[in-house]
Amino acid sequence: MLAGQQQRLQEDIRALVGRHGRDRSALIPVLQELQTTHATISDYAMQVVADELGIHPAEVYGVASFYAFLRPVSRGRFVFRLCGTISCELAGKARVARQLENDLGIRFGETTADGRFGLEWASCLGMCDQGPALLVNDRVYTGVTAEQVHAIIDECKSTFGAHAPEAVHS
Amino acid sequence: MIRVNSQKTPFTFESVERESGLRTALAMSRADIIGEIGACNLRGRGGAGFPTGTKWNLAAAARVKAGGTKYVVCNADEGEPGTFKDRVILSGHADLVFEGMTIGARAIGATLGIVYLRSEYVYLRPHLEQVLATRRENRLLGTDIGGLAGFTFDIHIHMGAGAYVCGEETALIESLEGHRGEPRNRPPFPVDTGFNRQPTVVNNVETFAWVACILSRSANWFKAVGTATSTGYKLFSVSGDCREPGVYEFPLGLTVAELLEKVGGQDAKAVQVGGASGHCIPASEFGRRIAFEDISTGGAVIVFGPGRDMLAVARNFMEFFVEESCGQCTPCRAGNAKLLEGVEMLQRGECSMQYVQELLGLGETMQLASKCGLGQSSPNAFVSIVKHFKDEVMGRTSAH
Numbered sequence: 001m002l003a004g005q006q007q008r009l010q011e012d013i014r015a016l017v018g019r020h021g022r023d024r025s026a027l028i029p030v031l032q033e034l035q036t037t038h039a040t041i042s043d044y045a046m047q048v049v050a051d052e053l054g055i056h057p058a059e060v061y062g063v064a065s066f067y068a069f070l071r072p073v074s075r076g077r078f079v080f081r082l083c084g085t086i087s088c089e090l091a092g093k094a095r096v097a098r099q100l101e102n103d104l105g106i107r108f109g110e111t112t113a114d115g116r117f118g119l120e121w122a123s124c125l126g127m128c129d130q131g132p133a134l135l136v137n138d139r140v141y142t143g144v145t146a147e148q149v150h151a152i153i154d155e156c157k158s159t160f161g162a163h164a165p166e167a168v169h170s
Numbered sequence: 171m172i173r174v175n176s177q178k179t180p181f182t183f184e185s186v187e188r189e190s191g192l193r194t195a196l197a198m199s200r201a202d203i204i205g206e207i208g209a210c211n212l213r214g215r216g217g218a219g220f221p222t223g224t225k226w227n228l229a230a231a232a233r234v235k236a237g238g239t240k241y242v243v244c245n246a247d248e249g250e251p252g253t254f255k256d257r258v259i260l261s262g263h264a265d266l267v268f269e270g271m272t273i274g275a276r277a278i279g280a281t282l283g284i285v286y287l288r289s290e291y292v293y294l295r296p297h298l299e300q301v302l303a304t305r306r307e308n309r310l311l312g313t314d315i316g317g318l319a320g321f322t323f324d325i326h327i328h329m330g331a332g333a334y335v336c337g338e339e340t341a342l343i344e345s346l347e348g349h350r351g352e353p354r355n356r357p358p359f360p361v362d363t364g365f366n367r368q369p370t371v372v373n374n375v376e377t378f379a380w381v382a383c384i385l386s387r388s389a390n391w392f393k394a395v396g397t398a399t400s401t402g403y404k405l406f407s408v409s410g411d412c413r414e415p416g417v418y419e420f421p422l423g424l425t426v427a428e429l430l431e432k433v434g435g436q437d438a439k440a441v442q443v444g445g446a447s448g449h450c451i452p453a454s455e456f457g458r459r460i461a462f463e464d465i466s467t468g469g470a471v472i473v474f475g476p477g478r479d480m481l482a483v484a485r486n487f488m489e490f491f492v493e494e495s496c497g498q499c500t501p502c503r504a505g506n507a508k509l510l511e512g513v514e515m516l517q518r519g520e521c522s523m524q525y526v527q528e529l530l531g532l533g534e535t536m537q538l539a540s541k542c543g544l545g546q547s548s549p550n551a552f553v554s555i556v557k558h559f560k561d562e563v564m565g566r567t568s569a570h
Contacts, residue, residue, distance in 0.1 A: 023348070024349070025348045063349065063350055066351060066496075067330075067332045068332030069289045069331045070332065086410075086486045087252055087409035089482075122290065123334055124250065124290075126248055126257045126291065127257075128251070128472070129175075129176050129415035129416045139293070
């Protein structure tokens with residue numbers, strides 16, 4: 001990482017800590033926002049967060065690696081999370097999964113080479129009556145069919161960089 | 171507000187006059203509020219069914235440690251597979267939930283409320299923040315709430331980060347404090363030593379909404395519905411092989427068959443009640459009642475049609491638990507992995523009856539020896555599917 005980038009990251013983290021406070025309870029909100037703005041939580045970022053909150057970096061790594069929505073690896077600007085649980089399975093998630101792999105050109109657990117798209121399974125998304133359900137960053141798609149996958153990916157490409165929390169799409 | 175197509179019956183929540191429950195509560199003593207909740211025998215709507223009045227009584231009696239405050243926490247970490255009623259409540263009736271939290275704060279003497287919202291529901295947050303802002307404007311949150319001098323209470327939203335185990339109340343509190351969501355030893359219980367080591371009440375979203383209804387309508391109104399030990403109405407999240415999946419309100423105590431008739435799932439071969447951690451009920455037992463004394467549930471009902479492969483269902487549930495076990499205690503961490511391995515052996519048709527018996531024994535060990543509800547309940551689905559569908563799961567050939 002370049003010195004200038006490191007400095008920007010430090011400033012960003014200090015600003016986040018300024019807003020959320022130095023209590024241990026600020027750790028997860030700080031990591032969540034950091035991930036939203038930087039798409040990843042790097043080793044260096046975890047070190048800076050640890051210094052700012054006065055805790056050991058291993059503590060930060062322990063938390064960052066525990067939660068499914070908070071992992072210390074880059075997973076892409078758009079993270080596709082297909083609901084893997086039973087109701088979505090009954091509703092036909094397998095074909096959607098296959099088409100996601102085909103259209104993104106990656107397997108579950110992988111990120112595209114350009115860093116734009118990540119693909120993973122989610123535990124229940126709470127859309128069991130409208131499956132298969134797919135979460136793309138903050139946006140929920142319900143009743144997804146294999147045929148629609150391509151359009152959803154296109155939609156991401158055209159709104160690249162836009163992250164506004166959104167309503168439910170079906 | 172987000173679009174939700176899930177509601178299939180009218181909810182009592184719609185007919186209850188807003189803030190009338192809070193008004194009533196503010197005119198009552200703390201003991202009387204808790205007495206009312208205790209008298210109607212409201213039990214936790216998240217699934218565990220702990221009596222809400224008892225919980226509040228303990229928190230009200232607990233002493234605050236120096237310089238702190240008591241807390242009211244709303245558990246909106248609805249992660250149980252097949253459960254989505256809290257999403258619908260928060261989308262359409264958030265004001266009632268916040269009203270219930272405020273009544274809880276008054277009852278136990280808390281000054282801060284926290285909604286622990288699962289990150290999968292982050293799109294609900296702007297709506298919830300807006301409802302909270304309106305409540306602050308209307309002096310339903312803040313200082314001297316409802317004109318009652320000295321009653322100070324506010325509610326914050328805290329986002330979860332994707333961990334099923336955080337639905338367990340002590341894991342939720344660990345997460346609120348910025349730690350890994352690993353359940354604590356109990357005792358001490360959160361009512362005594364909870365968030366920031368202070369007395370904390372953790373209740374499900376739906377429980378708070380019913381609190382507001384009960385204070386508005388009376389304990390007797392609530393008690394008149396349901397069975398003697400499972401009073402009142404309950405919301406059900408219905409999904410799977412039925413004509414009308416969605417969220418329904420029914421009185422507790424109805425039979426599985428009655429429920430299936432209402433949702434258009436009469437031809438089901440089995441129903442999973444209580445989500446992944448619940449039990450699989452075969453058609454021969456559809457006469458059983460959905461109530462705390464028979465089939466206990468947080469309201470998840472997953473319907474399996476005639477053609478479904480129950481072993482594939484068991485596999486899906488076990489994959490879920492292997493992924494979501496926090497890994498802290500051995501029975502859960504290792505046990506779920508062994509059960510999943512067992513399901514895979516059954517699928518390949520390579521499992522002896524003796525090994526199946528050993529797996530059932532392992533399930534019993536997990537139920538007894540796991541530290542929290544996750545590990546204690548994770549074998550339920552496997553055990554009930556193997557028990558009820560032995561003929562279907564044994565001796566498979568690759569053609570299956």
